[in-house]
Amino acid sequence: xxxxxxxxxxxxxxxxxxxxxxxxxxxxxxxxxxxxxxxxxxxxxxxxxxxxxxxxxxxxxxxxxxxxxxxxxxxxxxxxxxxxxxxxxx
Numbered sequence: 072x073x074x075x076x077x078x079x080x081x082x083x084x085x086x087x088x089x090x091x092x093x094x095x096x097x098x099x100x101x102x103x104x105x106x107x108x109x110x111x112x113x114x115x116x117x118x119x120x121x122x123x124x125x126x127x128x129x130x131x132x133x134x135x136x137x138x139x140x141x142x143x144x145x146x147x148x149x150x151x152x153x154x155x156x157x158x159x160x161x
Contacts, residue, residue: 107148117155123148 072080074096082092103121106113113121128144152160 115153117153119153119156120151121148122151 078089078093078096081087081096082089085092085095087095103113107121107123110123123146125146126144129142131140131142132138133140
């Protein structure tokens with residue numbers, strides 16, 4: 072499912088015009104992005120939790136040359152599915 076299909080599904084399920092569903096989805100994405108940027112955790116009970124973790128710097132190997140390279144530390148967004156979402160998928 073891509074973003075357009077998700078907008079269609081939201082509009083259908085919530086009985087909204089597609090333009091309103093698109094604004095709602097964009098607002099949802101923006102709110103989560105801003106929360107993660109500021110270091111907050113976003114928990115939607117039953118659905119899941121969005122959070123940020125930090126990967127430590129490490130040494131890796133360039134597969135084409137075989138030389139070692141330094142991989143810098145970075146922050147990465149993660150999602151942990153909630154119990155209701157996991158049950159629905161099983």
